[in-house]
Amino acid sequence: MLIVGERINTSTKRIAQAVETGDAALIAKVAREQVTAGADFVDVNAGTFLEKEVDYLPWLVETVQDALDVPLCLDSPNPEALIKALRCHKGEPMINSISLEEDRFRNLLPVVTSRPCKVVALCMAQTSMPTTADERIAVASELIERLTKAGIALDKIYVDPLAQPVSVDVKMGSAVLQAIAEIMKRFPGVNTICGLSNISYGLPARRLVNRSFLTLALAHGLTAAILDPTDTRLVATLLATQMLLGRDEYCSN
Template identity: 50%
Template structure:
């Protein structure tokens, strides 16, 4: 299970304030907390600083690397900011968030994937737009996987994001994604799937409950990576318990260890 810690994102008020004040200690603290909570990658996103994104990305990466040896997921729609961050990465195999099947995005991001030998999150979007059905997701995922592997990218480095839409906007939006995840993972042994979870609950009450339960449902369909807050005890607890029930925790060791450390009440 690959967990991409999502907290270093300047859309978050405290992170934005830390960047504005150049408070590197706070950024390092958040990076350490995510590592301690079980993150395997640290996501770095400063897209709200559009005018200074390149410089801000460099500053963030430099500070994060002082606090953790975890590899980084460089997250931006701006290829210049992506490259700036990737050039600073020293820990492990980097990840890029993200590429799509859209011509412009594909042509600007693919060279970076190759240049830095990175893992890549591939969103199920193409020139026709966002997917509406399971069939749309499967068609786009098939195209992305075929094109990426054709360019020499290993299946193990590809993370397909099926794009979650709010259940409030369509009662089948959850099951469409679940069905797509299962089909993708069955059709391409070795490929990975990932997502952020919060879209599923948009505009509904008790969002954390819906996010947590949807994570468990996606795990049962084969999803093996999440962009999430690993410091959230309820989410982490649900993830570890689900891994145990799905046979992904040998002798339940991780679950027992987490219980002994007080994760479960």
């Protein structure tokens, strides 16, 4: 199970202020806390600064990797920002994300094929957000076909079935779970990933909902998640679920 730490995101006021003021110490501290808690990758997102993202994203990359030896998830649909961030990234990054939206696919394909990387393939097409499992599976199938045809290995692709709030539609959770299971069945070797907290948006007891959804998603084949690794109860749930699914051979975690 690959864990991507989600906390360096400028949609959070504290992170936005740190990026604007160049507070490298705070950014490094938040990154270190996540790695210590078990993150395999640290997500960096400066997307709320539309005009300055092209400068802020590479600054985040340099700031985190100057402090820690950890690969990063470069979270942006902006090809210019990604290109600049890739130039200073050490090691193999994850790029989050490409989709079937035509402009986005056309602009980002040269970026994700420019060097070895993991690629998040978001189940979003040109016309609308997917609502059913079948719609997600159809988009995922086309994305996988086009990405592998472009030379990206199947095991470098992380399909994101696009978890959406169950507060909007109670069937969103089951649709994502069905999509995960079918994608993993149809494409042995591919990975699936999701932004865990999206599922609980607008609900009370969000952490309980997130933990419950994570358990179900793991049982359906999820191989990676974007989450807060400093949430000890969430990580404990993840480890216990992995053990019960037979993925912790000596029950050592």
